[in-house]
Amino acid sequence: MSQSFNILVSKIILSSKPCNKLLEYDGIGSNRLVLREQTGKLMLNCKNVPALKEKISGLGISITIIKNLDEYQFLICKYIPNLSDQNVFKLKFQKIRLLIFLFVNRFTSALLETRDQISSKLIDLNKSGNGILKETSELIQVFRDTSSAKKFNIDNSKNLEDQINLQKDHFISFDHDESEVNKILFSIYGFNLKNEKKIENAHDNDENHDVDDDDDRVEGDDRIGYTNY
Numbered sequence: 001m002s003q004s005f006n007i008l009v010s011k012i013i014l015s016s017k018p019c020n021k022l023l024e025y026d027g028i029g030s031n032r033l034v035l036r037e038q039t040g041k042l043m044l045n046c047k048n049v050p051a052l053k054e055k056i057s058g059l060g061i062s063i064t065i066i067k068n069l070d071e072y073q074f075l076i077c078k079y080i081p082n083l084s085d086q087n088v089f090k091l092k093f094q095k096i097r098l099l100i101f102l103f104v105n106r107f108t109s110a111l112l113e114t115r116d117q118i119s120s121k122l123i124d125l126n127k128s129g130n131g132i133l134k135e136t137s138e139l140i141q142v143f144r145d146t147s148s149a150k151k152f153n154i155d156n157s158k159n160l161e162d163q164i165n166l167q168k169d170h171f172i173s174f175d176h177d178e179s180e181v182n183k184i185l186f187s188i189y190g191f192n193l194k195n196e197k198k199i200e201n202a203h204d205n206d207e208n209h210d211v212d213d214d215d216d217r218v219e220g221d222d223r224i225g226y227t228n229y
Contacts, residue, residue, distance in 0.1 A: 007217060011182045012101055013094050019077035022070045027063045035066075035104060038042035044108045044227045046110065048197060056115060058122035061105055072136045073100045079143070086153040089143050091164040099132050102174040128173040135166055160191060175223055 017038040027033030027049040035044040046052060053060040076093045083090035103125070110121040143149050154163050161182050169178040185191075 005180070006184055008166075009098060009181060010188065011079060012098055013185070013188055019074055021074050026067050027068075028067060033063060035108065043104070044111070046111070056122070057119040058126055059118075061126045062122050065133060066104060066107065068133055069100045069103060069129070069136070072133075072140065075078060075140070076136075083150060084153065087150070088152050088154055088163055089139075089149055091154075091185050092139055092166060092190070094185060095164075095166060095178070096132070096136050098181065099170050099174075100136075102171075103132060105127055106174060123175075128170060131168060131173075132170050135168065135170065138167070154191075160186065161210055163223065 017162060020036075020040075022035050022037070024034040024036055025032040027046065031047065031049055033044065033046040033049050034042070036042055049063070050066075053063075057090055073096075076097055078092055078098075080090055083093075106125055107122075110118055110125060113121060146152060154160060161179065164182065164185070165178060171178050171181055
């Protein structure tokens, strides 16, 4: 695990900045595409976006993905403070926030390449972005549909990573892996991984270990629709 990645994750997770949209201008309803970090620092400023879309294959799709991810990160940012540090959804949401940052950062870096290289990189990046969008949409819906979501805490008698892993390891697309991120989150939120290893060994020897799922759900509202691009 690189020290720089550890610092990056900690910076994003522990940020005390208020919830803000990353997009100042979205390149869809305006001719400009302007992205800013949560701190307000300028990340990207593109002018005459309609013309760029015609020249760069995949750019329009990337911008649409970013617009949707930005809506989700803003929503998730408001959910997180109301969840305990032991909450399963809180840790999953933090990973989604990190994935969105990695996607946006990779997108801005891709635009510095030559035109042919940009298109090639954006095609691959858009595949990752669609996967993150789908995962995020489904996670938010499960959160809203679960009546006890705010009390859905990690069970220390079970495998910790299994409880907070996303459906797919999207971090691989950004040269990292989910287990690496889990370790950082466990460190930030004070989970004891030594005990986790003892638990795993105990469960390996328990052939009759059963798990009961709580399927008490209510209907959600105000759902954001997900569209594959």
